[in-house]
Structures are given as structure tokens and as C-alpha cells.
Amino acid sequence: MARPFLLYKSSAGSGKTYTLILEYLKLALQDPKAGFKGILAVTFTNKATQEMKERILKELGRLSKEVKPEESMDQALLQHLKLTPEQLMERAEQALRSILHGYGHFSVSTIDSFFQKVIRSFARELDLQAKFDVEMDTDNVLELLVDRIVEKVAEDPHLRQWLIAYAEHQLLDGKSWDIRGGIKDLGKEIFQERFKAHRRVFQESVAQVGFLLDFKQEIQAAKNRILAESQSKRQEAEQIRLRQGLNWEDFKGGSKGFAMKFPRQGNPKNPIPELTKKMMEELHDPLHWFSKGSPQENQIRAAFHEGLGAMLAAWPSQLKLWNTYLALQKNLNAFGVFKNLILELRDLKDEEGILLISDVNDFLTEITKDNEAPFIYEKIGNQYQHFLIDEFQDTSEFQWSSFKPLLENSLASGHTNLLVGDVKQSIYRWRGGKLELLLSEVQTHIQDELIEQRNLDVNYRSLPGIIRFNNTLFEHLPAFMQRGIEQYAMDHQSILAQAFQDVVQRVPGGKLDSPFQGKIHIAFSEKNNSTPGAEDEELEEEEADLGVIEKLPDLVMRLQDQGYALKDIAFLVQKNVQGAMIADALMEYQRTQAQEGYRFDVLSEESLFIDKSIAVKCVLGLLTYFSNTADKVALKTFWQYYALVYGIPVSHKLFHHRSLPVELFEKQEELQCKQAALLQLPLLELVEQAISFIGLTEHRQDLAHVSGFKEAVLDFVKKNRADLRGFLEWWDRNKLKRTVRIPEDHDAMRILTIHKAKGLQFKVVIAPYLDWEIVPTGTKAPILWAPFATAQGIETVIPLTHQKSMKQSNFSELYEKEVRLAYLDSLNMLYVAFTRAEEAIYGFANYSIPKSNVPSLKTTGNVLYELFSTGFTFEDQPNSSWNPGMNTFDWGEFPEKKRERTPQVQLEANLRWEYQDWSQKLKTKSHAWDFSEEGLRAREQRDVGVIVHELLASSESLSDALLLLQKFTFEGRWVEDIASEIATQLKRLFENNQVKSWFDPESFSLTEQGILLPGGMQKRPDRILLGKEEAVVIDFKTGAKKEEHPRQVKEYMDLVKDLIHLPVSGFVCYLQPLEIVEV
Amino acid sequence: MIPFLKETAKSLLDSGRELNRLRVVLPNRRAGLFFTKYMGELIEQPVWMPEVITIEQLVYELAGKTPTDDLTLIFELYEQYCQIQKEPESFDRFYHWGELILKDFNDLDQFLAPVAQVYTHLAEIKSLETDLSYLSDEQRSLIAQFWKAFERQNEREQERFLRFWQVLGKLYEGFQARLHTGGFSYSGQLYRQVAQQAQELPVPEKEVLFIGFNAFTQAEEKIISHFIQSFGAQLIWDVDAYYLEDSMQEAGLFFRQYRKDKIFGKTFPSPIPNQIRNKSGKVHIHAIPLKTNQANLVGQLLEEQSVGEALEETVIILPDEHLLFPVLDHLPERITDLNVTMGYPMRNAPMYAFLDALLELQKHAKVKDEKIFFYHKTVLDLLAYAYLNEEDPLGNAEVIEKIKTNNLIEVPQEAVAKESGLFALVFQKIPSQGILDYLASIITFLAKEFPQNDTQKNYLFQAFKQLNRMKEIFHSQNANLTLDFQLNLFRKLFRELKLPFEGEPLRGLQIMGVLESRNLDFKRVIFCDVNEGSFPPAAGMNSMIPMNLRKAFGLPVQEQNDAIYAYTFYRLLHRAEEVHLIYSTAGEQGKATEMSRYLHQLRVELQVNEANSVWIPVQMTPPSAFSIEKTEAVMDKLTQYLVKEGEEVKTFSASALNMYLDCRLRFYFRYVAQLKEKEEVVTYIDPMTFGTLLHRGMEHLYAIPEGRTYRDLDKKDIEQLIPQVQAAVTLALREFYKVEEGEELRLSGQLVIASEVLAKYLEAILTYDKNQGKFRVIGLEEECKAKVSIQTAKGIKEVALGGVIDRMDIKEGVVRLLDYKTGKDTKVVGSISSLFDREDKKRNKAAMQTFLYAFFYHYMHPENQLPIKPGIFNIKEIYAEDFNLFLQMDKTEILDYRDHAAEFEEGLRKLIEEILNPDLVFDQTLDKKKCTYCAYKEICGR
């Protein structure tokens, strides 16, 4: 029997999507009517979800029209399902139509949305409000939390004491006393799995009163002790030295020798000197304490034996202790409020009825733990038998543990399940992705005999040259990376090699002989040797970029010459800022110096920031001014951009607080006129009118950006109270998340981060920034959660910042593991970047010349440089293509120009942008006592007559009228005592016999029914009674008698007479006071 | 194109029936209006109008009752709930559950389900599920630590939770009885009642026709069947063979069932019309990136419409009401009439925000010593709204100014309230039971006094109605409700509230929601937002009854919902001659949007063409660098710094010079263009405030007694001062926040921390002074001035400089000029010239400032023989053991300003000459880091 659990390891370009779709179709076509309902396909992103859905529909559509037994997919399906082509076609059509008409059951989804659906069924149990929201913006939540905690200081003496100590500590460190930033930085961890995984221990330890305070004191005391001790050691050392009549320079190495470390003991910052590996190996022997032939040999030997030797020998262990305490102390202050944060978060969630996106996994993990029957899933009416999970290498521990019971359950009934992934492409560790699951753990969780493991190792994506290049590159790169790990003075444990053992891919037969085999160009430039992670990080980036960016327009033109369309080209970057720089530069080039026939359009979901456009800035300036009309700076900001849009030169007149250039006078007046009216508008309208006021649409200025801005307003309005001040605050927090949207099929170059590029492919890949720091330091250094037992034996977990001093501490293992994984992250990133290309790769990286002979392998730029510059070649290419003079690696030739470039005509979008004031065109219906002028007057004078009139006109009887009255009252049009007044009036009216007779249930009456005239005009007296012998027409009136009243009724009577040919009588009935006039 | 309703009207006219004896029942009112209109178009002489009503009207009439409004019902439901549930939750927590329960009751009744049975089953299911025994205690407590609600999952709570499910059946029973006594009712109840008594209904006077229905509830089915069978009523369908005959097509789900029904089956037309199948050429699909862009496309499509065509033959369908305004905004000019039939969310109207702000005002209002105070933020929020601003713009600005300059955290009533008008109405303190009257009175006032258009009046009216409802209910419940509760409830209710737009339905371009389009036909249909999740809307039945149970008892589930939506979609295709379906490809940031299943269906089954993809041009103009030239006007401003006839008009301050060195343009904005950076009431402590408080605190401690010019302090004096530090800080705080004597000073959490830190810092200064031994304070916060001669085009001129020196003292024969710093300042000075070197990233601004003070002192006291030493108390270093007050150059202390005076003054002169040099422009700094905290960074686009 076939093994039901398929575990596919799929290297880049190996047709993973194809495999998934095929498996899906195999399952779905088994039962074309309902089969799809039993399958859940899990993708990594929403976008992938959509693509997979479309792909499935497309394949089914194709199959339902035509089955080609020679195509591999068709063949596989025919075989698997044991069908004839005709049968397959029929099934495909059935399946397609079943899906289209049972679309709600077509389950392709991300893990998150699937879990959210599950969680929703727990709403009542969790006492979440029926309409709870899933909150995505954890930053915002954190901000709220921290503010709330700080506010609690006034009531909570404990917290107060702690925070004040924290603030002081910050001051001592020369940092701001405002501790909120620090708490926020660490506080992010409360949403992370890496912390949550430890929370049991965490909770237990912090549950003990005063635990952290004690712990803090313990650490401080220990540090003090070490410090004091080392200071006394320093004295002791000096005494020994003096006794022997020595200077520290007399020892081996002189003024740069190890002995200079003795007087540095006891320095409050670094009390224990650090020894190099070499020193540690040698210095236990006094032989190495003096240079050969030193006249002071004997004294030095004596000093060694008198205690210096032992003193020095104790340093490593003491340093380790010191570093351990240092590491523990580092985040302790912020950590101290973790408990408060968590408690506060609970309250916040409870009050606001929100569920955090990070809670979802969390909760399911807890609830599914050790439960065999995943019956919680049954709550959502789980109907799935098959699970197909994509990008499995990025699944988190929690996600897996929540999913596992489902899988196990399915497997137990022999259903097919599929996991696809590639450890080499695991680049989401920072988000909780755990590649070990795919690497080894799953196999231990699931019974062996159920697993069918396959390696998809043919690369269908790239040209042979690219495949071979990558094969060789990634066969060698792990070893170079490992050398980098060794530079951290540790062994590499070969995790890289393990992850990359299957890296070599095969070239599919068909492509072997294609004339064009691919193009590779890797260029390096040398950068100043400054240490990465220094203070001026940003600046460094900018400087480092200049060189590459300038090369890009040229490259893009050459590619266009080569016949590539813009959408064939993608720029891969590491960070969004880099993408934004490229986008800016290319757009700038297009604007200012583009040559005829070349285009530089870019498309990016991450880099085209809306906020950069002057049009948007102009609108924002105006809105900011509206939110506070005293804000002169905002007003001037507005004018400045307004001037920029219209080419009015900026000048002193423009900025001076009491003047404006003449060209703007008219607009200013207009502004003053409109201001008040604008402020009353709903936000969306306000923005639209502001845009129109500025004239951006007529001017066709930055329309995509302006649209993007409007969309942002719409998004805001949907979720929030729509006021201007609130919006501006929101915008400030979110502007860096909003980018311009362009349809995918638009012919433009893509700019995207390597992370987002996963799963995508492009003909040409340009990676301009292949240099980054492998192990992040400074503010980017990750937090590691370290289990730790205090002196009192309390088990807890402490957040440590990954930093060098950890290496020599009790946490060295943790430190080293992180280094190794960081290297793997970088290796994977490079793998993803290099394997996106189908035909051509352009890579650019910086490197630095080592100070010593050993090149530092701590940046990817250096690792790559080291690899390429030391004779990198690949298969079939014995001649190295490394050009040492140019610092480039170059391989492959483009074929003769494929085709003439056809300069694309830019379609001007056919859209209407102009604003139109509609408020006068929209007429609203009026009712008695509404807020129209008459309505208000009636209300003011408590004129209930109009209401009575409205009621009578639509009623058949007194009870009808009372019913209607009740309905209007329920609507809230007036309050109950008015209603009872009306009721009294009505009843009084019905005491009149004549009136009563008009509402006699015995007679046939027409209510709200009048006479229809040709063309649609209607004549509607309030009441028409049709008897056997005669008809009666009645019209009720409020207010004073008027001549036209009887005339009107007469008109009605005539019409009625024409229709029934019986005598008709007519009445005008005045309601206040009651008076009946016969016509 | 002949609309279905017109066709029906015609067949009625043709049948020669007595129109006044006819009762036409339609799914909604709008259909009725159109029906009558069409009839009018068809006749040649006056006729009786047939009676046109909705099915609801018919049922309510038969029941002799109309349903009570939802709010009342939920409140009644809650009251009932409280009677049978022990320890019930508060009403505002209950509210949403109440809505759900009510909805379920409605469903149960509409579908004539056996209520008791359903709820018994439900309770059983829940008791199985709620058995949290599958969680270990440990797990449970762990979850509880992160989830407050889970804490309530202890046994007692669990029992309560279960009880919730158990009481539902009883709740239903009790609720029926309660409504009966109260004279209330809800819709489903009336339907059930009529359906169950159908047999006893009297024969109607008029002939009844049911037109254009799709899905009936069980109750409707029963009633209508009865009408057909017993009263000969007629049933007219609006169907198409395309979905009726295809058993998979969800749009035909109900029809296929009814066709098999022995009563309904006979009512179907024969042959079944077949209009959709050949529509493919007339259907156009458009894909567009953003949702709002759809409005631009709609505008364009209408623009292309030929001029002579009647507007009312076009409909725009908006599944998402948020698109309404964008669509209206981009209509072509020539569209003169339009009719909107849909709801617009109240919470998007400024009115809602205003009311909410009023409630916030009341929530934070306080009475102290019989005086009323409002919290500044709530006041400022309110003043920003047009309503108050309009009434008295000048006075308004004044109030704002007053609040900001005085840093009034608590604004006294008399500062804002006025004798009459809106200000008087708004700024009063209202007891919680009067809060709704307060809002209502303000609304009425606005309706009367405030000029506004119909739409806005409509907002007001709707808000007013809702408030009235709340008022009535609270009143009748005799509830003494807290303000918070009312605020919560207000938000809950208004957030859900939709403003009905009701126009003249028969004229102009038609814009409507999906459901409003029922029964109507248009020549041209423009359908927006044809995206999954929008149309059809996201799945999700709001019900407390699980799906399997619903299904078992014949209550509608998702499948039925899908069918109804699909029918509304396909029905619009019946007769249309041109259909545009628009969907957006990019949704909310980061989320992909999927095109609607209907589009897939159209493509596969009707061979409609692929979407035409619309794109937006992406050219973009970024801000460009600019500079300001020193024109005459600018020079005029600058020459104000020149001393004229010995008088100075303006003086350069240390911060002005520092600013100039940081960024010339910034200096220009601040000092030449005089754009004041905006002021805010600070409740949190920003670095500026922190500095101010520090200075004030020190001034209090070392104050020179009145009438004296100096004060000597020695170790003992300072020892006595140390205990007073806290008081000095408090005093500084009181002054800053204008808290009068006797009034309580309430500190926010952040202030508590800040004030402690401040006290520590002051103590450190004092301790340092104490350890250093005695000294003589000769000036605190003293204004100083000096002049410098510079070379200008017009010869040598004098320029004035000035500033306030934090502290001057004399110690051991040295004059010390000291500054207190709370930032990151250090004392390392590279060189004197580095102080003027804008390129120097480590340029020491604090040193520049103290040097300037030294210069002032030197200038003002030419007689002085003592060394002058500038120094800084900087918070960053003061706690260090080896703290040293004085500036350092080349690792040695600067001993006497006079040693460097010449160089410094030369630098100063050059700097000022540069500022006044007409040839040099004010340009932007190249170092973008300097822009981070610049008030003008928006202008610069940095």
C-alpha cells in the first residue's frame, strides 16, 4: 500500500507548485463532486493562496477542454486515477464546476487564517465579545501597554520603585531617563514564540513575591564581589611586582604584553582581563612569561610563583562568571516589568474584546497539547481528510504542534497528506520558523512506515549555466561560511553542511543544448574598513550604496537592448530602504535623463512609498493645518508643496509667517472661504475635497500616490472613528507601511526583498546589495531566552542580548548556537537570492580588505569575495572567470540580440479623476418632525397635527394609526410623552362620528392608493371610500384654511367620478381645530 | 429593455382586473414604487392605483402588530435574562450576545422550528464541549495567565457558562411572555403567529399577487401557500433558465425546490425565460488595483455613456457602503439627478466623532471646590470641530492659546463656557442621568442654528432618533446608569448604526446596495467590488446555534445564504444590456484580494472575456532641495539684529547660533520667517520640560535673597538644602502646571518617575557642590547681553547677542559660568574652531553655549580680573565618581575663558558675518540626521 504521508524536499525551481497542484488534483478528482471539500491546502502567504486557487482552476479548466496524455501532469493523473482521457475531461469539468459552485468549501488558506477560523468558534468560552477583532498591529498594542504601565506607577509602589531604579540606571548609563523606549524594545518579546515557549517557567518564577528584586540584588552583589576581589588582586599583583622590583613592561611582550593586564584588573567596567586563546594555552608555564634572555627572568619566575601565575590562571573562570552576570543584568530592568506587561495585556484584551494575531497559535498549541482527538477542530465542522502544507520549513513550533493532531488523525485513517519544503530556503526564523522540523523532527514525530520521502531535484526554472553555477556555488559556500563560524572561536557542528547536502540539482534533458546557457555577473567593490554595527550604521549604508545605484540605469538599458521586458527583471534587496533607494533612483533617472526608447518603471509592494510624493505631502499639509489652524508650520508646508506642484518658485514671501506670494493670494482667499465648510465634512469627503481644492486631479499630479493615499484614508475609516486628528496620528504611525499598488501584469521591474521573493522567479535577477553582517550586532542583535537557576534555586528564564561577551560566560552554548543559525540564515538568504533567476544573475557586493592576513568572514560580502577571488570555477569551465583587476566574476554570453525592443506605448488609464460636488443633487425624503425647516418648526411648536396627518394618510383604522404611531416612536422620532399626546388627539378625532365613519371597517377604502395618471403622475387624497352607491373623498389638513383645499378635493372627486361613474362626495377635514368642510 | 416589473404591470393591465381591488405584494418598498411608476407609463387614462405593499407589511397587518425596535427588544431580553441567570453580566457586555440571541429567536420562529428542542440539543452539545477536562489543571492555569477570560473558567464559572446555554430555551419562553405583557413583539414572532393561524385568516377583500420573490422562510412559505390555495392568490417569479436548469448553480437553489412543490410548482412560467445564456458579449470585467480607484472607473464609464440616455436606466451597485462617497465624488458633471438607496455608517460622520468627544468631555470633567474643570485634551478636541469653531472663531483661538500657553491641564469652566449659544450648552457638567438629554439638546441646537446641507441634517436627525430611543429605554428601565456604561453603549450602538439615504427613488442615476436592487432592472449595470468577501460577503453565519444543529432543524445555513446572494447577482443580468463588473486586485495593505466566484463562473460557464486590467500612471514627483536667498526682505529681517543708535531690536541667542550651525534653513524658518514651532499642552515630560523643571528647581534652592546681589553657600548650607530638594521639585512642577496653592498636584505616572529622577539629579548637583566646598552665587537665570562688531558691506556694524545664564558663581577666585544639561551633552571640546564647524559631527553645542556665556560675562564685566571658567552639569556624567564640571580640550580642563577669548570671538564674528552676508543662501543641511527632530522637516520633505 502506498504510504500516505508524503514528505517532499524541494530545492529551488524544482516544480514544487506543480507537485502541490498535482497532488491536489489527484485527491480532488477522485470524487469530482465533493472531493475538494475534504482537502485543506495551506500556503505561506495570502498571495500564494490566491495564486494556488487560480492555478487549480486554470488546470481544471484546461483539463476539461483537452487532455494531452503526453503532458506529464495529464499522464500522472490518468495513471493515478486509472481513467481514459475522456473520463478525465469529464471529471475535470465536474470538479471545476463543483468548486465554482461550492466555492466556500474550496479551502486553500494560510495557517493563520485557518487557525483564526478555529479560534472564532471559541468566542463564548473565551468570553470574547461576539464581534471580536483580530488585532494585527502589535506595535500599537505594545505602545498602549507601556503607557498604561507607566501610568500605574502612581498606585503601585513596587512598580514605582522598580521603574525609578531603572530610570536612574539609564541615567547612569548616559541614556534617556525615559524608560518607555527600553521597555518597548524588550516588550516586543511577549508576542514571540521564543518567549512563550518558556512561559511556564517564567510564570512560576515571577509568581514568587520579590523574586526579581532579590535576583537583581543577587547579581549586583555578585558583581560587586568580583569587582572588589579583582581590585584587591590588582593591589596584590602590584605588591608582588614591586617586591620583585619589576615593571609590567619587563614581562614578555613589553608594553604590549600580557602583563599589562595585571594593573587593569578591577576596572569597574571590565574588572577581569581577557586572555586570547593562545595566551591561555601558554601562560600556565612561566617559560612564556619572559622573553628569551631577559635579565629579569628570575624575578619574573619568582613573581609567577608568588601568585601571579595562579592569579592569571583564575581569570578565565572569573571572567566567565563576570560575563554571566553582565549578560543577566543587561535586560533585567526592562524584564522586571514583563509580568506587568503580560497582566496589562490581559486586561486590555479583555476590555477591548480583541484577540492578538499572536494569541491564535498560542492558544491552539495549549489546547491541542497532548490531546489525541483534535475535537476542537470539530467545532468548526472540520471536514478535512487531506492536508497539503507548503513552505513547511517556515512553520513554527507552535503551528506544527497545533497541526499535528489533525495530521495524525487523518493519517490514522489512511488519508493522504503532503508536506513540501526546503530547509535551504528557510529564512523566516526571526518570525518563529523552525527549519529543524523539516530537517529532522517531523520524521521522528510521525511513524516511519507512513512516510514516503522524496527529493525533487530537477531544476525546471533556470538555464543550465545558472543551475550549474548555483550547484557549485552552494556546494562550496557552506564550507566558507563554516570558516566564518570558526572565526567566532567555535566549531561549526556542520549544520550548514547538513542543510545543504542535497543542494546539487539536475538539469532537465530538454534544456541541455539550448544555445543560451545563462549569464552571470558578480562584482565586488572595496569599502572602507569600518567595523559594522558602528554608530553611524545608516550613514554607512547610504555611502556604501552610491556606487551600485549609479550602475543600475546602464544595466537596465543593456538588458532592454537584449530584448528583456521590464517585467522580466527583478531587484532583490535585503531591506526595504534599499529598495526605496533603487526605486527613487530609477524614477529620478526616468524623469531627468532617460534616453528615448528606454523605460525604467518599477513596481514594488515594499518600496514605492506613498508618502514621498509632493502631491500627498501637499494634501497632508492641508489636513494637518485643518486639524489645528494655529499651526503655521503646517500651513506653510501646504503652501510650499502647492507652489512646488504649480512651479511657483519658493521664496521668502512664501515662508514668512505673515506673507504669501501674489500668485497665491487667490487660493488663500478661497481657502479662507471654504475652510469652515470643509471642516464639517466626513473624513473621506474632506480628503477628496482637499485634493480637488489643490487641483491635483486636474493637474494629473502623482495620481497613483494620491490614490494610494485615499485608499489609506478609506482603510482607516473602516476600522476607526473617522476624525481628522485620529487619522493624522494613525498616518504618522503607518505611513511607512503604505506603498503604491500597481497591477501585477503591468510591465515594470520588480523590486522586492529576498524574503518576499521566496517562491517567485524572474528571468533576470539583480541583487545590488549582497553584503550584510551575518551575526547582527548592536540594536539588531537578537534576544535569546536563557533558562537559568538563581542562587536560591529558583528556575526562571532571562532575556539576554546576543553579544560577544556571552561567548565567555555560562551562556556560551546559547551564544554559539545563535551564531551558527545566523550563518545558516545568511546562507539561506543567499541561496534564495541566487536561485530566483531563470537566465541571468547580476550580483553586487562590498568587501573589506582584512587588517591581518586572515580575511574576516563575518559579512556575506567578504565570504563571497573570499570564495570568488580564490579561484572559483564551476563545472565544465576550467578557466576561472575571475577578473582580479576588475574584481568581477563573469560568465556566459547573451545570444545575438533576440529581438528589437519594441518601446511600449504607455496607456493612459481611462479614469475619471475630477471631483464633483454632489451634495445639491441628492434629495432626501422628508418626514413630519424631521430636521428640515418645517420639521423643526413643527417640533418647536409641538405641532402634532402634521404627525396626525401623516398617520391618518396611511391608516385604515384607529388601531392602524396607533400601530404606525408606535412604529415611528420606536424609531425614536419623538419621545413617548409626545406619542401619548398624539394618541390622545387621534382618539379624540375618532370620537367624531363622521370621522369614525370614514374609517368604518365595513366600507371599502383605499389607503395610500390614489389615482394613477398616464405618464405616472399620482393623485392621492388621504382617503377614498368606495361604497356600492357612492364614493367619498376625504383630505386631511393641518394649519389654516386655504382656498385651494376644496378645489383640490374637487379635482379628486372628478377623477373618482370618471373611474366609477357613481356620485361622489368630498370633504376637507381640518385637524386643528377639528372642522369638516363638505365640498 | 423592458424591466420585469413593467412587464408584470403590463400583464396586469392587460388582464383587465379591477385595479383598486388588487393587492400587490413585493419584497421591498422600492420595488413597489417602480411598479407603480411603470404602470403609470403604460396607461392612457387615469386608473386606480393598485395597493402595493411589502410582505412584511402584509404579515404585520395580519398579525395586527408591528415589531418593536431592536434596542428595546434587547433590553427586554436582558431583563428577562437577569431573571433567570444568576450573576448576569452587565448589559453592555451582554449587548452583542443579546443581538445574536435575538437573531436566533427570529430565525427559529421564521422557520417554525421547535425551539425547546433545539435549545435542549444545544445545551447538551455545549456541556460536552465545555467539559474542559481535556485540559490539565496546569494547562488551564497557564492559559489563564495570558487570558483573563480563561480565569473565569474555574468550576463555578464553568457552571455559569454552561448555564448560559441551558437557559436559552427558558429565556425564549420567558421572553415571549414578557413581550406579550409589555405589548412588544419581534418580527419572527409575528411571522410564526400568522403562519400558525393561517387557517383562521379571513378571506381578504382584495386579490393578492406575490411578485418577484426568491427565498421564503418557512413561515412565509406557509402563509403564501395558504393564500394561493385558499384565496387564489397569484405568484409571479422572476427567473432564468440558466441557473434554474443547472442543478449546480446556487442561484437556482430555491426555485428548483419550489418547482417541485405541489402548490408553488404550478406557478412557474412556461417556458422559463432564457436571457442570461447569451449575455456574454455584454458583460465586461474590469480589474483595478485599489478599491477607491473603482470610483474613478465608475466615473469614466458614466462619462462614456451617450448624452441622450436616461439616467435612471443606469444603476451602480455598491456592496461596500464605504465606496459610496468616493463614487459620488467622481460622477460626471452632467449627472444632475441621483438617487442613493443605501445605508452609510454613522461612525464615519463627523457628527458621531463630535458626540463621542462630548461624552469624553463629560467623562473627564471634575468638580473641585464647587468649580468645574474640564480635561484639556477633551476641550481641545472639541474646539477643533467645525461646530464650535464656527460659532466664535476668534474666541476659540483665544481659548486654545490660553490653554496652551498656560499649560492648563485642567481647564476651568469659566475659561471656555459662554453666556449662551453652543459654548454654553457644551461646557457644562452634566450628571450621568442627564447625559442623553444633554446630547439631544446639542443636536437639536445644531439642527436649528447651524447652517448645513441636507445630508448633514439627515445625520443629525438619525443620531437624534437613536438617542431618543436610548433615552426612552433607560428611562423606562428606571436605570441609574453610570456614565461609562452609557458611553460604552453609545459607542456600541452608534458604531453599528447606518444612516439611511432615502432619495427621490424614481429619478436620476441609481446608486444602491446589493439587496436594494431586488426586482429592479436596468439597462446598464455597474457592479463595484466584485471581490470574494465583499460580494458575496465573507461567509459566517452569526448564530449561537452550531451549523449541524441549524441544518437538522431546517434553519438556513451558509448554503442558503450563498444561494440568495447568487440570485441577486444573476438577476441583475437578466435584462441588462451592458454590464460592468469591477473588482480590485490589491486590498488593504499587505492583503491580496480575490476576485469573486461569480467572475470565475461567468468566465467558465458563460465564456465572458478575461478582465480588462486598468492601471494607474505611476509618475511621481519627490520634493526637491531648495534654499532661500537673502533678498531685500530677508536682509531687512536680518538687519534687525544690528544695533541701531545703541539700541538693539533683536539679539542672537545661543540656540539661534547653534541652530544656524546645524542647519541654515532651519535658522531661517525659526528666526527669519518666524514660523513658530507648534505648542502643545504637555502632560508627559518631554526633554524641554524636563530641562525647564530642572532649572526652576535649582533656582528655588539657590535663590539669592531679595535685595542681595549674592549668596554664599558652604557645606553646611547645602546639607540643609538637600532635604528641601523634593519640595523644590514639587514647587517647580506646581508653577509649571499652574497648580494653585491649596490645590492638589496630581502627577501622571511618567511625571512621578520624572520628578524622582529630577530630585536625584538635583541632589547629585548639590552633593557635588557640597563636596567642593563653599562658593558664592552671584547670579541665577540671569539675562545677559553683549555686542560684537562685524564687517558688513555697509561698513562695521554692531550686532547684539543675549541669553540667560543658568548659574554664575565665584569659587576660590574663579568665576564659574554653569549650565545644567539634561541631554546627552558632553564636555569634550575638540578645539575652539570646532565649535563653529558645522561639518564636525561631534560639534559640542553645550560648550558653544557656555562659551558664549563666558563671552557675555567677559563683555559685561570688563573690570573683572578673575579667571572665567565655563562648566556644565550634565546629567550623563554627574553620577560618575570622578565628575568634573569643566570643559575639556585636548584632555585638559579649560582653565580660563580669557585664554581663548580672542579665538572664540573671532569665530563668533565670522559666524555672524556669514549669517548677515547677503550672498550666502539659507540652505538645507546635508546631514539628514539633523532633520530627525526638526519642526520643519515636513516642509523639507526630510
Ligand code: SF4
Ligand atoms: S528638516 Fe533638515 S534641512 Fe530642513 S530645516 Fe530642518 S534641519 Fe534643516
